[in-house]
Amino acid sequence: MIYIYYSYLSEENHESLLKNDLPQFPADYQEKIKRFQRWQDAQLSLLGRILLFKGVKETYKQKPEAKEIIQTLYNKPYFEDNSVLFNISHSGEIVVCALSDEHEIGIDVEIITNIETADFKSQMTQKEWDKIVLSSNKKEAFFDYWTQKEAVLKAQGHGLIIPLKSFEILDNTTKINEEKYYxxxxxIDEKYKCYLSLKNDISEIYLKKITF
Structure with a gap:
């Protein structure tokens, strides 16, 4: 079972989150949040952590310590002394957090915006780009591929050190260094694209909206 928690930004609840939720995290993280100039950016980061801890407590009946979160050499966060694997993403006004106690996991959410998709042609394989160009909705097709690729990289764990064009998405699967990803x-929202990726075939997903 994969658990996905998500939430929307809320300006009216921002001060409450800073007062009641931020203090549970380490001092350096609190300072990081306070340095954001826009409340939206501060809350996006904070909500990711809040959803993570809420998910671990509700789903796995554990109470992790914030200090347990460390990063790999490729800046992927993980729990030092906890078997729960997780990944967080945010875009626009949505934050998502995916959790699993069995598989390395990657999730990516992107708001569908009016961008010049041609600027990103170099990031796609020729087959992927051809499908985008021939699609009846080129913008949506582009964000499908972009979000899928980001989710795979996050599951794989090495991030953008691996070029997006170096692997091809085909029928919701791909391979990186002979490792298959699903x-x-x-x-979640028709204005967004969101994809989940892991090394095993994805079966059941539990999706829960959290309102603050």
């Missing part, structure tokens, strides 16, 4: 779309 993908599934997570339908």
């Amino acid at each position: 993908l599934t779309e997570v339908k």
Whole structure:
């Protein structure tokens, strides 16, 4: 079972989150949040941590310590003394957090915006780009691929050190260094694209909206 928690930004609840939730995290993280100039950026980061800890407590009946979160050499966060694997993503006004106690996991959410997709042609394989160009909705097709690729890289763990063009998405699967990754779309909001990736075929997903 994969658990996905998500939430929307809330300006009216921002001060409450800073007062009641931020103090549970280490001093250096608190200072990081306070340095953001826009409340939206501060809350996006904070909500990711809040969703993570809420998910671990509700789903796995554990009470992790914030100090247990460390990073790999490739800046992927993980728990030092906890078997729960997780990944967080945010875009626009949505934050998502995926959790599993069995598989390395990657999730990516992207707001569908009016961008010049041609600027990103170099990031796609020729087959992927051809499908985008021939699609009846080129913008949506582009964000499908972009979000899938980001989710795979996050599951793989080495991030953008691996070029997006070096692997190809085909029927919701791909391979990196002969390791196969599966993908599934997570339908949260029609204004966004969200994909989940892991090395095993994805079966059941539990999706929960959290309101603050």
